[in-house]
Amino acid sequence: MLLIAFYIAIAAEAMTAALAAGRRNMDWFGVCLIACVTALGGGTLRDILLDHYPLVWVENPYLLLEVCAAALITIPLARLVDRLRWPFLLLDALGLVVFTVIGCNIGIEAGVHPIIVIVAGMVTGTAGGILRDVLCNDVPLIFQGELYATVSMVTGGVYYVGLIGGLPGDLMAIIAIAIGFVLRVLALIFRWEMPKFVYDREMRK
Amino acid sequence: MLLIAFYIAIAAEAMTAALAAGRRNMDWFGVCLIACVTALGGGTLRDILLDHYPLVWVENPYLLLEVCAAALITIPLARLVDRLRWPFLLLDALGLVVFTVIGCNIGIEAGVHPIIVIVAGMVTGTAGGILRDVLCNDVPLIFQGELYATVSMVTGGVYYVGLIGGLPGDLMAIIAIAIGFVLRVLALIFRWEMPKFVYDREMRK
């Protein structure tokens, strides 16, 4: 079940990334690359940081084809995808929490400290979007107050605490995904935001 | 022969990267670093993704000296290098296809899936320029429609298909480099471009 959600989330991430690339008038290759970085970049960065090889898409290259196909299909369907804003926000929320749980599992397998398990989940869930914004030359959207990384942290925390408490992994995955998903959707509906640190004076100079 | 082409291409990449740094008024250290990232970044990223250590320039640090020397020599010669626009575009095209073939070889040695062999070639050929543009705070030039990554993909594809077909590696390297080089030069002359995905509406908001 986690695997099916993973493939759906990968495709959804690729499609929203393709729209971001289209907004910058990128060519088709750029669209595919931005889609790959967004959909697979978080897991790739996590695996590099944990020395966990081979990378997911090196072992299973058809993931690259899926991502590129989803990205290229988005080009003729752009107006439609755009009108489906809410379904895509929900798929994006699903992707965030599913990626987080998968990332935590990799961390647990690697036998790292609990803090790093949560970090592995957060990197998997959020780094793809950060890399997309760096390549598109934006200040990463995720730092602008949306409750996004926090959702990832809560999801990973719930999942890990449940596992430590002896609950079965499948059950905890479902519970953590449900809690994280609802939290993210509530944050979208009620426009919950992280507090910002607004600071004006230049220090250097 | 591949090795000689490699050293020439490295130096050419370093010199055009130095001009890019000069256009942003960087200091001499910045010039060297941008040159290193552009000339060696593609191979470095490929090796990190494939877990292929030690990195080329860690094993052979004189590459770093070559790159920095080529970059610093560019400073007094900037106007000359600029006037030699076509020779440098040709060297850049040579670099693209040579890097691609070398990257495919590393992928083949690592025993990865054919798709990943092509990807390894493309990363080697194109990632240096992407990293340069990220450090210079540009939207990567490569996404703006030039036939560049496509040339790398075709070169890698021809090379790999030939090897699979049982042709000797040296011959196929020459054939693939020749085809890729001619394709890139034709693209430059006739201004062939990838189709772009132009999309205006903001989705998030």
Add this chain to the structure above:
Amino acid sequence: MLLIAFYIAIAAEAMTAALAAGRRNMDWFGVCLIACVTALGGGTLRDILLDHYPLVWVENPYLLLEVCAAALITIPLARLVDRLRWPFLLLDALGLVVFTVIGCNIGIEAGVHPIIVIVAGMVTGTAGGILRDVLCNDVPLIFQGELYATVSMVTGGVYYVGLIGGLPGDLMAIIAIAIGFVLRVLALIFRWEMPKFVYDREMRK
């Protein structure tokens, strides 16, 4: 002693990074992430390039907590931290040279070429700031003429030459840190700058 200086420098880097994040109106999560990347990114990049695992903060996750704590404490204290400009410039200078010596040590342990030992020190000392500027969507400050990477190179060079000359490591660490620190402070006082490469004409196009 190196370890105490390391912890102090990490906290100082995190605090100045938090101010940089605040100037871009980032949320609290962004503040923590920018602080982590700035304070720990140099060592992380060095370890990835040298295949030196596990990463420092994966092995010792409390470093992440220290960095986030230092970053979050900066938010209410921003005006105070800003007024303490000189103490922070001094701590930043200390961090630069201490990180450099630690990076050289990792390089020496890994048994790499002397050039790579110096590069390992420079990456450790300077890459965190470069990554911070990339995430904040700036052209990296370090390329704008400040005598920063040069100080790192001199510090690493003095340290390594002393070790080769048979002097004890502890003594050489103190000497190299003192020389590098004084050089950086003199550069700040007298506004010493690297020469810049200013170049105006567009080559491509």
